[in-house]
Amino acid sequence: MRRLKAIVQYDGTHFNGYQIQDEGRTVQQQIDRALRKIHKDDSIISVASGRTDTGVHALGQVIHFDTPLTIPDERWCIAMNTLLPNDVRIISVEEVASDFHARYDATGKTYLYKWERTPIQSPFHRNYAVHIGYHYPDVDKMRQAAKHFVGTHDFTSFCSTKTATTNRVRTIRKLSIEEFGDELHMTIEGDGFLYNMVRTIAGMLLAVGRGQYDPDSIIEILAAKNRKKAAETAPSQGLYLVEVHYDE
Amino acid sequence: MRRLKAIVQYDGTHFNGYQIQDEGRTVQQQIDRALRKIHKDDSIISVASGRTDTGVHALGQVIHFDTPLTIPDERWCIAMNTLLPNDVRIISVEEVASDFHARYDATGKTYLYKWERTPIQSPFHRNYAVHIGYHYPDVDKMRQAAKHFVGTHDFTSFCSTKTATTNRVRTIRKLSIEEFGDELHMTIEGDGFLYNMVRTIAGMLLAVGRGQYDPDSIIEILAAKNRKKAAETAPSQGLYLVEVHYDE
Numbered sequence: 001m002r003r004l005k006a007i008v009q010y011d012g013t014h015f016n017g018y019q020i021q022d023e024g025r026t027v028q029q030q031i032d033r034a035l036r037k038i039h040k041d042d043s044i045i046s047v048a049s050g051r052t053d054t055g056v057h058a059l060g061q062v063i064h065f066d067t068p069l070t071i072p073d074e075r076w077c078i079a080m081n082t083l084l085p086n087d088v089r090i091i092s093v094e095e096v097a098s099d100f101h102a103r104y105d106a107t108g109k110t111y112l113y114k115w116e117r118t119p120i121q122s123p124f125h126r127n128y129a130v131h132i133g134y135h136y137p138d139v140d141k142m143r144q145a146a147k148h149f150v151g152t153h154d155f156t157s158f159c160s161t162k163t164a165t166t167n168r169v170r171t172i173r174k175l176s177i178e179e180f181g182d183e184l185h186m187t188i189e190g191d192g193f194l195y196n197m198v199r200t201i202a203g204m205l206l207a208v209g210r211g212q213y214d215p216d217s218i219i220e221i222l223a224a225k226n227r228k229k230a231a232e233t234a235p236s237q238g239l240y241l242v243e244v245h246y247d248e
Numbered sequence: 249m250r251r252l253k254a255i256v257q258y259d260g261t262h263f264n265g266y267q268i269q270d271e272g273r274t275v276q277q278q279i280d281r282a283l284r285k286i287h288k289d290d291s292i293i294s295v296a297s298g299r300t301d302t303g304v305h306a307l308g309q310v311i312h313f314d315t316p317l318t319i320p321d322e323r324w325c326i327a328m329n330t331l332l333p334n335d336v337r338i339i340s341v342e343e344v345a346s347d348f349h350a351r352y353d354a355t356g357k358t359y360l361y362k363w364e365r366t367p368i369q370s371p372f373h374r375n376y377a378v379h380i381g382y383h384y385p386d387v388d389k390m391r392q393a394a395k396h397f398v399g400t401h402d403f404t405s406f407c408s409t410k411t412a413t414t415n416r417v418r419t420i421r422k423l424s425i426e427e428f429g430d431e432l433h434m435t436i437e438g439d440g441f442l443y444n445m446v447r448t449i450a451g452m453l454l455a456v457g458r459g460q461y462d463p464d465s466i467i468e469i470l471a472a473k474n475r476k477k478a479a480e481t482a483p484s485q486g487l488y489l490v491e492v493h494y495d496e
Contacts, residue, residue, distance in 0.1 A: 011371040081368060123334060
Protein backbone atom coordinates (compact mmCIF):
# COMPACT_ATOMS: atom_id res chain seq x y z
CA MET A 1 0.00 0.00 0.00
CA ARG A 2 1.13 3.54 -0.78
CA ARG A 3 -0.17 6.63 0.99
CA LEU A 4 -0.98 9.56 -1.29
CA LYS A 5 -1.54 13.20 -0.36
CA ALA A 6 -3.72 15.26 -2.72
CA ILE A 7 -4.54 18.96 -2.92
CA VAL A 8 -8.19 19.58 -3.76
CA GLN A 9 -10.04 22.68 -5.00
CA TYR A 10 -13.80 22.95 -4.92
CA ASP A 11 -16.58 25.42 -5.51
CA GLY A 12 -18.70 24.83 -2.39
CA THR A 13 -21.89 26.33 -3.87
CA HIS A 14 -23.59 23.08 -4.76
CA PHE A 15 -22.24 20.94 -1.91
CA ASN A 16 -23.73 20.26 1.50
CA GLY A 17 -20.26 20.79 2.90
CA TYR A 18 -17.19 18.59 2.73
CA GLN A 19 -17.92 15.58 4.87
CA ILE A 20 -20.10 12.61 3.87
CA GLN A 21 -23.55 12.79 5.46
CA ASP A 22 -26.68 10.70 5.33
CA GLU A 23 -28.23 13.09 2.84
CA GLY A 24 -27.01 15.58 0.28
CA ARG A 25 -24.14 15.88 -2.14
CA THR A 26 -20.78 16.36 -0.40
CA VAL A 27 -17.22 16.79 -1.63
CA GLN A 28 -15.94 13.71 0.17
CA GLN A 29 -18.75 11.63 -1.33
CA GLN A 30 -17.65 12.66 -4.82
CA ILE A 31 -13.97 12.02 -4.11
CA ASP A 32 -14.56 8.61 -2.49
CA ARG A 33 -16.86 7.67 -5.38
CA ALA A 34 -14.09 8.50 -7.87
CA LEU A 35 -11.56 6.53 -5.81
CA ARG A 36 -13.89 3.54 -5.70
CA LYS A 37 -14.20 3.57 -9.50
CA ILE A 38 -10.42 3.76 -9.91
CA HIS A 39 -10.07 0.83 -7.50
CA LYS A 40 -12.68 -1.28 -9.33
CA ASP A 41 -15.28 -1.05 -6.56
CA ASP A 42 -12.89 -1.52 -3.65
CA SER A 43 -13.96 1.09 -1.12
CA ILE A 44 -11.21 3.66 -0.44
CA ILE A 45 -11.96 6.21 2.27
CA SER A 46 -10.14 9.54 1.97
CA VAL A 47 -9.24 11.60 5.05
CA ALA A 48 -9.30 15.41 4.84
CA SER A 49 -7.55 18.08 6.92
CA GLY A 50 -10.99 19.01 8.22
CA ARG A 51 -14.51 19.62 7.08
CA THR A 52 -15.88 22.77 5.49
CA ASP A 53 -19.49 23.95 5.71
CA THR A 54 -22.13 24.22 2.98
CA GLY A 55 -21.19 26.97 0.54
CA VAL A 56 -17.57 27.26 1.74
CA HIS A 57 -14.95 26.95 -0.99
CA ALA A 58 -11.46 25.46 -1.07
CA LEU A 59 -8.40 26.46 -3.02
CA GLY A 60 -6.12 24.05 -1.15
CA GLN A 61 -7.95 21.41 0.89
CA VAL A 62 -5.64 18.45 1.64
CA ILE A 63 -6.63 14.79 1.76
CA HIS A 64 -4.79 11.49 2.09
CA PHE A 65 -5.73 7.97 1.11
CA ASP A 66 -4.07 4.59 0.75
CA THR A 67 -3.90 2.66 -2.48
CA PRO A 68 -2.51 -0.65 -3.67
CA LEU A 69 -2.31 0.73 -7.23
CA THR A 70 0.97 1.65 -8.87
CA ILE A 71 -0.35 4.47 -11.05
CA PRO A 72 2.42 7.13 -11.39
CA ASP A 73 1.72 10.24 -9.26
CA GLU A 74 1.25 12.53 -12.31
CA ARG A 75 -1.46 10.23 -13.74
CA TRP A 76 -3.54 10.35 -10.55
CA CYS A 77 -4.75 13.92 -11.16
CA ILE A 78 -6.00 13.08 -14.61
CA ALA A 79 -7.59 9.80 -13.51
CA MET A 80 -9.46 11.43 -10.65
CA ASN A 81 -10.44 14.62 -12.50
CA THR A 82 -11.90 12.52 -15.32
CA LEU A 83 -14.23 10.87 -12.81
CA LEU A 84 -15.02 13.92 -10.64
CA PRO A 85 -17.70 16.54 -11.38
CA ASN A 86 -16.13 19.81 -12.54
CA ASP A 87 -16.83 21.67 -9.31
CA VAL A 88 -14.13 19.54 -7.63
CA ARG A 89 -10.59 19.37 -9.03
CA ILE A 90 -7.53 17.49 -7.85
CA ILE A 91 -4.61 19.90 -8.26
CA SER A 92 -1.74 17.62 -7.27
CA VAL A 93 -1.07 14.14 -5.94
CA GLU A 94 2.17 12.95 -4.34
CA GLU A 95 3.28 9.91 -2.39
CA VAL A 96 3.94 10.60 1.29
CA ALA A 97 5.23 8.61 4.26
CA SER A 98 2.84 5.85 5.33
CA ASP A 99 2.22 7.64 8.64
CA PHE A 100 1.30 11.03 7.11
CA HIS A 101 -2.13 12.16 8.28
CA ALA A 102 -3.97 15.04 6.53
CA ARG A 103 -5.75 16.04 9.73
CA TYR A 104 -3.46 15.17 12.65
CA ASP A 105 -0.26 16.36 10.98
CA ALA A 106 -1.67 19.77 9.98
CA THR A 107 0.25 22.49 11.83
CA GLY A 108 -2.05 25.28 10.68
CA LYS A 109 -4.45 26.59 8.07
CA THR A 110 -4.91 29.73 6.03
CA TYR A 111 -8.38 31.00 5.14
CA LEU A 112 -9.49 33.87 2.93
CA TYR A 113 -12.74 35.82 3.34
CA LYS A 114 -13.94 37.93 0.39
CA TRP A 115 -16.29 40.90 0.38
CA GLU A 116 -17.42 42.83 -2.70
CA ARG A 117 -17.75 46.60 -2.24
CA THR A 118 -19.87 47.71 -5.19
CA PRO A 119 -23.22 49.52 -5.38
CA ILE A 120 -24.73 46.48 -7.15
CA GLN A 121 -23.24 43.01 -6.73
CA SER A 122 -22.09 41.37 -9.94
CA PRO A 123 -24.32 38.35 -10.65
CA PHE A 124 -21.06 36.47 -11.34
CA HIS A 125 -19.79 36.96 -7.77
CA ARG A 126 -22.94 36.12 -5.84
CA ASN A 127 -21.65 32.71 -4.71
CA TYR A 128 -18.01 33.77 -4.33
CA ALA A 129 -17.98 36.94 -2.23
CA VAL A 130 -20.29 38.67 0.22
CA HIS A 131 -21.77 41.92 -1.00
CA ILE A 132 -21.24 44.93 1.26
CA GLY A 133 -23.20 47.38 -0.86
CA TYR A 134 -23.35 51.08 -0.30
CA HIS A 135 -22.08 51.03 3.29
CA TYR A 136 -18.35 50.72 2.75
CA PRO A 137 -16.59 49.84 6.01
CA ASP A 138 -13.68 51.79 7.48
CA VAL A 139 -10.73 49.56 6.56
CA ASP A 140 -8.35 51.23 9.03
CA LYS A 141 -10.67 50.38 11.90
CA MET A 142 -10.90 46.78 10.68
CA ARG A 143 -7.08 46.59 10.70
CA GLN A 144 -6.90 48.03 14.23
CA ALA A 145 -9.38 45.40 15.43
CA ALA A 146 -7.56 42.64 13.53
CA LYS A 147 -4.38 43.19 15.59
CA HIS A 148 -6.20 42.14 18.76
CA PHE A 149 -6.94 38.69 17.35
CA VAL A 150 -3.32 37.88 16.59
CA GLY A 151 -1.67 35.72 19.25
CA THR A 152 -2.94 32.99 21.56
CA HIS A 153 -6.45 33.49 22.96
CA ASP A 154 -9.49 31.58 24.14
CA PHE A 155 -11.89 31.97 21.18
CA THR A 156 -15.13 30.96 22.95
CA SER A 157 -16.65 34.31 21.99
CA PHE A 158 -15.73 33.70 18.35
CA CYS A 159 -17.03 30.22 17.61
CA SER A 160 -20.43 28.61 17.25
CA THR A 161 -22.25 27.79 20.48
CA LYS A 162 -22.50 24.29 18.95
CA THR A 163 -18.72 23.85 19.15
CA ALA A 164 -18.04 20.47 20.76
CA THR A 165 -14.35 21.10 21.51
CA THR A 166 -13.78 22.19 25.12
CA ASN A 167 -10.27 23.59 24.62
CA ARG A 168 -10.97 26.80 22.73
CA VAL A 169 -7.46 28.23 22.94
CA ARG A 170 -6.03 28.82 19.47
CA THR A 171 -3.17 30.86 18.06
CA ILE A 172 -3.71 33.30 15.21
CA ARG A 173 -0.37 33.83 13.47
CA LYS A 174 -1.41 36.38 10.86
CA LEU A 175 -4.53 38.38 10.12
CA SER A 176 -4.58 40.94 7.33
CA ILE A 177 -7.19 43.07 5.62
CA GLU A 178 -6.36 44.03 2.04
CA GLU A 179 -8.16 45.92 -0.70
CA PHE A 180 -8.08 44.66 -4.28
CA GLY A 181 -10.10 47.02 -6.44
CA ASP A 182 -13.74 46.39 -5.52
CA GLU A 183 -12.83 43.46 -3.28
CA LEU A 184 -11.92 43.49 0.37
CA HIS A 185 -10.02 40.40 1.57
CA MET A 186 -9.40 39.08 5.06
CA THR A 187 -6.59 36.53 5.19
CA ILE A 188 -6.14 34.62 8.43
CA GLU A 189 -3.57 32.00 9.40
CA GLY A 190 -3.70 30.04 12.63
CA ASP A 191 -2.74 26.74 14.20
CA GLY A 192 -6.35 25.63 14.04
CA PHE A 193 -9.87 27.03 13.93
CA LEU A 194 -13.00 26.22 15.91
CA TYR A 195 -16.41 25.71 14.32
CA ASN A 196 -17.49 28.97 12.57
CA MET A 197 -14.46 30.78 14.01
CA VAL A 198 -13.21 32.35 10.77
CA ARG A 199 -16.70 33.49 9.79
CA THR A 200 -17.35 34.96 13.26
CA ILE A 201 -14.07 36.89 13.16
CA ALA A 202 -14.97 38.13 9.64
CA GLY A 203 -18.42 39.21 10.83
CA MET A 204 -16.85 40.98 13.81
CA LEU A 205 -14.31 42.86 11.68
CA LEU A 206 -17.00 44.04 9.29
CA ALA A 207 -19.14 45.22 12.23
CA VAL A 208 -16.14 47.19 13.52
CA GLY A 209 -15.58 48.65 10.05
CA ARG A 210 -19.20 49.78 10.00
CA GLY A 211 -18.84 51.48 13.37
CA GLN A 212 -21.05 49.06 15.30
CA TYR A 213 -18.17 48.20 17.65
CA ASP A 214 -14.99 49.97 18.69
CA PRO A 215 -11.77 48.36 17.36
CA ASP A 216 -10.52 47.90 20.93
CA SER A 217 -13.74 46.16 22.02
CA ILE A 218 -12.16 42.92 20.71
CA ILE A 219 -10.04 42.75 23.90
CA GLU A 220 -13.12 42.66 26.15
CA ILE A 221 -15.09 40.39 23.87
CA LEU A 222 -12.27 37.81 23.84
CA ALA A 223 -12.05 38.04 27.65
CA ALA A 224 -15.82 37.58 28.05
CA LYS A 225 -15.71 34.05 26.52
CA ASN A 226 -19.32 34.57 25.48
CA ARG A 227 -20.48 34.17 21.89
CA LYS A 228 -23.30 36.67 22.44
CA LYS A 229 -20.82 39.51 22.91
CA ALA A 230 -19.50 39.23 19.34
CA ALA A 231 -21.11 40.22 16.04
CA GLU A 232 -23.03 38.00 13.63
CA THR A 233 -21.31 35.15 11.81
CA ALA A 234 -20.50 36.17 8.23
CA PRO A 235 -22.16 34.15 5.40
CA SER A 236 -20.46 31.02 4.07
CA GLN A 237 -20.05 32.00 0.41
CA GLY A 238 -17.24 34.48 1.18
CA LEU A 239 -15.03 31.85 2.80
CA TYR A 240 -12.17 29.91 1.16
CA LEU A 241 -9.82 27.34 2.70
CA VAL A 242 -6.61 28.49 1.02
CA GLU A 243 -3.90 26.25 2.42
CA VAL A 244 -3.24 23.56 5.00
CA HIS A 245 0.22 23.77 6.55
CA TYR A 246 2.44 20.82 7.45
CA ASP A 247 5.97 20.65 8.80
CA GLU A 248 8.39 19.92 5.98
CA MET B 249 -46.69 56.29 -19.88
CA ARG B 250 -42.91 56.63 -19.74
CA ARG B 251 -40.53 54.38 -21.66
CA LEU B 252 -37.53 53.17 -19.68
CA LYS B 253 -34.31 51.62 -20.96
CA ALA B 254 -32.44 49.30 -18.57
CA ILE B 255 -29.05 47.62 -18.72
CA VAL B 256 -29.14 44.07 -17.40
CA GLN B 257 -26.39 41.69 -16.29
CA TYR B 258 -26.99 37.98 -15.79
CA ASP B 259 -25.16 34.78 -15.08
CA GLY B 260 -26.70 32.50 -17.72
CA THR B 261 -25.76 29.25 -15.94
CA HIS B 262 -29.12 28.53 -14.39
CA PHE B 263 -31.33 30.01 -17.12
CA ASN B 264 -32.89 28.33 -20.12
CA GLY B 265 -31.82 31.33 -22.13
CA TYR B 266 -33.20 34.84 -22.18
CA GLN B 267 -36.63 34.63 -23.76
CA ILE B 268 -39.79 33.41 -22.05
CA GLN B 269 -40.66 29.86 -23.05
CA ASP B 270 -43.37 27.38 -22.16
CA GLU B 271 -41.01 25.61 -19.78
CA GLY B 272 -37.93 26.48 -17.82
CA ARG B 273 -36.58 29.46 -15.94
CA THR B 274 -35.65 32.35 -18.23
CA VAL B 275 -34.21 35.81 -17.66
CA GLN B 276 -37.19 37.59 -19.24
CA GLN B 277 -39.57 35.60 -17.05
CA GLN B 278 -37.76 36.84 -13.93
CA ILE B 279 -37.66 40.45 -15.16
CA ASP B 280 -41.32 40.51 -16.21
CA ARG B 281 -42.29 38.90 -12.88
CA ALA B 282 -40.44 41.68 -10.99
CA LEU B 283 -42.11 44.33 -13.17
CA ARG B 284 -45.52 42.81 -12.52
CA LYS B 285 -44.94 43.00 -8.76
CA ILE B 286 -43.83 46.63 -8.98
CA HIS B 287 -46.97 47.37 -11.02
CA LYS B 288 -49.28 45.61 -8.54
CA ASP B 289 -50.11 42.72 -10.86
CA ASP B 290 -50.47 44.77 -14.02
CA SER B 291 -48.63 42.79 -16.67
CA ILE B 292 -45.67 44.70 -18.11
CA ILE B 293 -43.81 43.01 -20.96
CA SER B 294 -40.16 43.97 -21.40
CA VAL B 295 -38.50 43.94 -24.81
CA ALA B 296 -34.81 42.96 -25.09
CA SER B 297 -32.19 43.73 -27.75
CA GLY B 298 -32.30 40.04 -28.60
CA ARG B 299 -32.31 36.64 -26.98
CA THR B 300 -29.34 34.73 -25.61
CA ASP B 301 -29.05 30.94 -25.40
CA THR B 302 -28.96 28.70 -22.34
CA GLY B 303 -25.70 29.22 -20.45
CA VAL B 304 -24.81 32.46 -22.26
CA HIS B 305 -24.06 35.41 -19.97
CA ALA B 306 -24.68 39.14 -20.26
CA LEU B 307 -22.70 42.08 -18.97
CA GLY B 308 -24.80 44.62 -20.86
CA GLN B 309 -28.09 43.28 -22.21
CA VAL B 310 -30.52 46.12 -22.95
CA ILE B 311 -34.29 46.07 -22.43
CA HIS B 312 -37.09 48.59 -22.62
CA PHE B 313 -40.54 48.68 -21.04
CA ASP B 314 -43.36 51.18 -20.54
CA THR B 315 -44.63 52.22 -17.15
CA PRO B 316 -47.32 54.55 -15.78
CA LEU B 317 -45.34 54.83 -12.52
CA THR B 318 -43.44 57.96 -11.55
CA ILE B 319 -40.68 56.26 -9.56
CA PRO B 320 -37.44 58.30 -10.03
CA ASP B 321 -34.96 56.59 -12.40
CA GLU B 322 -32.40 55.95 -9.66
CA ARG B 323 -34.97 54.10 -7.50
CA TRP B 324 -35.84 51.68 -10.31
CA CYS B 325 -32.57 49.71 -9.99
CA ILE B 326 -33.11 49.15 -6.28
CA ALA B 327 -36.79 48.30 -6.68
CA MET B 328 -36.12 45.74 -9.41
CA ASN B 329 -32.99 44.23 -7.83
CA THR B 330 -34.87 43.71 -4.57
CA LEU B 331 -37.40 41.57 -6.45
CA LEU B 332 -35.01 39.79 -8.83
CA PRO B 333 -33.00 36.65 -8.02
CA ASN B 334 -29.31 37.49 -7.54
CA ASP B 335 -28.19 35.94 -10.83
CA VAL B 336 -29.90 38.86 -12.65
CA ARG B 337 -29.04 42.48 -11.82
CA ILE B 338 -30.32 45.73 -13.22
CA ILE B 339 -27.28 48.00 -13.62
CA SER B 340 -28.99 51.19 -14.74
CA VAL B 341 -32.40 52.53 -15.71
CA GLU B 342 -33.07 55.74 -17.64
CA GLU B 343 -36.04 57.31 -19.34
CA VAL B 344 -35.85 57.31 -23.14
CA ALA B 345 -37.95 58.66 -26.00
CA SER B 346 -41.30 56.91 -26.30
CA ASP B 347 -40.27 55.47 -29.68
CA PHE B 348 -36.98 53.97 -28.46
CA HIS B 349 -36.86 50.23 -29.19
CA ALA B 350 -34.23 47.96 -27.55
CA ARG B 351 -34.21 45.60 -30.52
CA TYR B 352 -34.98 47.64 -33.63
CA ASP B 353 -32.85 50.64 -32.68
CA ALA B 354 -29.75 48.57 -31.91
CA THR B 355 -27.00 49.49 -34.38
CA GLY B 356 -24.66 46.74 -33.25
CA LYS B 357 -23.51 44.43 -30.48
CA THR B 358 -20.26 43.47 -28.82
CA TYR B 359 -19.68 39.94 -27.56
CA LEU B 360 -16.81 38.42 -25.57
CA TYR B 361 -15.76 34.77 -25.70
CA LYS B 362 -13.51 33.47 -22.90
CA TRP B 363 -11.22 30.46 -22.89
CA GLU B 364 -9.11 29.30 -19.93
CA ARG B 365 -5.65 27.97 -20.81
CA THR B 366 -4.58 26.02 -17.73
CA PRO B 367 -3.57 22.38 -17.23
CA ILE B 368 -6.54 21.91 -14.84
CA GLN B 369 -9.60 24.15 -15.06
CA SER B 370 -10.40 26.07 -11.89
CA PRO B 371 -13.69 24.78 -10.44
CA PHE B 372 -14.65 28.47 -10.07
CA HIS B 373 -14.44 29.10 -13.82
CA ARG B 374 -16.30 26.04 -15.10
CA ASN B 375 -19.46 28.00 -15.99
CA TYR B 376 -17.68 31.18 -17.07
CA ALA B 377 -14.95 30.16 -19.53
CA VAL B 378 -14.23 27.22 -21.80
CA HIS B 379 -11.25 25.14 -20.77
CA ILE B 380 -8.63 24.60 -23.45
CA GLY B 381 -6.37 22.39 -21.37
CA TYR B 382 -2.96 21.24 -22.39
CA HIS B 383 -3.31 22.01 -26.10
CA TYR B 384 -2.66 25.74 -26.15
CA PRO B 385 -3.64 27.23 -29.49
CA ASP B 386 -1.34 29.35 -31.66
CA VAL B 387 -2.65 32.84 -30.96
CA ASP B 388 -0.91 34.40 -33.98
CA LYS B 389 -2.73 32.02 -36.30
CA MET B 390 -6.02 32.87 -34.60
CA ARG B 391 -5.34 36.56 -35.20
CA GLN B 392 -4.51 35.94 -38.89
CA ALA B 393 -7.78 34.07 -39.31
CA ALA B 394 -9.72 36.75 -37.40
CA LYS B 395 -8.80 39.40 -39.98
CA HIS B 396 -10.74 37.52 -42.66
CA PHE B 397 -13.99 37.84 -40.72
CA VAL B 398 -13.81 41.62 -40.46
CA GLY B 399 -15.95 43.41 -43.05
CA THR B 400 -19.24 42.57 -44.75
CA HIS B 401 -19.79 38.91 -45.60
CA ASP B 402 -22.49 36.30 -46.03
CA PHE B 403 -22.20 34.29 -42.80
CA THR B 404 -24.21 31.22 -43.87
CA SER B 405 -21.16 29.04 -43.11
CA PHE B 406 -20.95 30.54 -39.63
CA CYS B 407 -24.46 30.24 -38.25
CA SER B 408 -26.72 27.43 -37.13
CA THR B 409 -28.42 25.47 -39.92
CA LYS B 410 -31.59 26.28 -37.94
CA THR B 411 -31.20 30.01 -38.70
CA ALA B 412 -34.56 31.29 -39.91
CA THR B 413 -33.23 34.58 -41.33
CA THR B 414 -32.64 34.41 -45.09
CA ASN B 415 -30.43 37.50 -45.34
CA ARG B 416 -27.20 36.26 -43.78
CA VAL B 417 -25.07 39.24 -44.75
CA ARG B 418 -23.60 40.89 -41.65
CA THR B 419 -20.77 43.33 -41.00
CA ILE B 420 -18.07 42.57 -38.43
CA ARG B 421 -16.52 45.84 -37.35
CA LYS B 422 -13.87 44.56 -34.97
CA LEU B 423 -12.55 41.15 -33.99
CA SER B 424 -9.65 40.84 -31.59
CA ILE B 425 -7.91 38.00 -29.76
CA GLU B 426 -6.20 39.00 -26.55
CA GLU B 427 -4.35 37.16 -23.79
CA PHE B 428 -4.96 38.01 -20.12
CA GLY B 429 -2.81 35.74 -17.99
CA ASP B 430 -4.37 32.29 -18.23
CA GLU B 431 -7.34 33.61 -20.18
CA LEU B 432 -7.74 34.02 -23.91
CA HIS B 433 -10.47 36.46 -24.99
CA MET B 434 -12.15 36.94 -28.35
CA THR B 435 -13.99 40.27 -28.60
CA ILE B 436 -16.25 40.77 -31.59
CA GLU B 437 -18.34 43.75 -32.62
CA GLY B 438 -20.78 43.71 -35.50
CA ASP B 439 -23.98 45.26 -36.76
CA GLY B 440 -25.83 42.08 -35.89
CA PHE B 441 -25.28 38.38 -35.39
CA LEU B 442 -27.08 35.33 -36.72
CA TYR B 443 -28.10 32.39 -34.54
CA ASN B 444 -24.94 30.75 -33.08
CA MET B 445 -22.75 33.03 -35.21
CA VAL B 446 -20.42 34.24 -32.44
CA ARG B 447 -19.95 30.73 -31.08
CA THR B 448 -19.26 29.31 -34.55
CA ILE B 449 -16.65 31.98 -35.23
CA ALA B 450 -15.10 31.25 -31.79
CA GLY B 451 -15.04 27.53 -32.55
CA MET B 452 -13.46 28.22 -35.94
CA LEU B 453 -10.73 30.46 -34.53
CA LEU B 454 -9.83 27.87 -31.89
CA ALA B 455 -9.66 25.15 -34.58
CA VAL B 456 -7.30 27.38 -36.59
CA GLY B 457 -5.20 27.98 -33.46
CA ARG B 458 -4.93 24.24 -32.97
CA GLY B 459 -3.75 23.72 -36.55
CA GLN B 460 -6.90 21.96 -37.77
CA TYR B 461 -7.48 24.65 -40.43
CA ASP B 462 -5.21 27.12 -42.19
CA PRO B 463 -5.83 30.79 -41.20
CA ASP B 464 -6.55 31.65 -44.84
CA SER B 465 -9.13 28.87 -45.14
CA ILE B 466 -11.67 31.35 -43.70
CA ILE B 467 -11.86 33.01 -47.14
CA GLU B 468 -13.02 29.81 -48.84
CA ILE B 469 -15.29 28.77 -45.99
CA LEU B 470 -17.12 32.13 -46.10
CA ALA B 471 -17.46 31.79 -49.89
CA ALA B 472 -18.82 28.23 -49.62
CA LYS B 473 -21.93 29.41 -47.68
CA ASN B 474 -22.10 25.97 -46.14
CA ARG B 475 -22.15 25.41 -42.38
CA LYS B 476 -20.48 22.00 -42.79
CA LYS B 477 -17.26 23.62 -44.02
CA ALA B 478 -16.64 25.41 -40.70
CA ALA B 479 -15.52 24.02 -37.35
CA GLU B 480 -17.70 23.05 -34.40
CA THR B 481 -19.75 25.64 -32.52
CA ALA B 482 -17.98 26.61 -29.28
CA PRO B 483 -19.83 25.89 -25.98
CA SER B 484 -22.24 28.47 -24.56
CA GLN B 485 -20.60 29.07 -21.15
CA GLY B 486 -17.71 31.04 -22.69
CA LEU B 487 -20.01 33.63 -24.29
CA TYR B 488 -20.94 37.07 -22.90
CA LEU B 489 -23.14 39.77 -24.45
CA VAL B 490 -21.02 42.78 -23.48
CA GLU B 491 -22.78 45.76 -25.01
CA VAL B 492 -25.64 46.74 -27.29
CA HIS B 493 -24.90 49.81 -29.38
CA TYR B 494 -27.38 52.57 -30.25
CA ASP B 495 -26.97 55.83 -32.11
CA GLU B 496 -26.66 58.70 -29.68
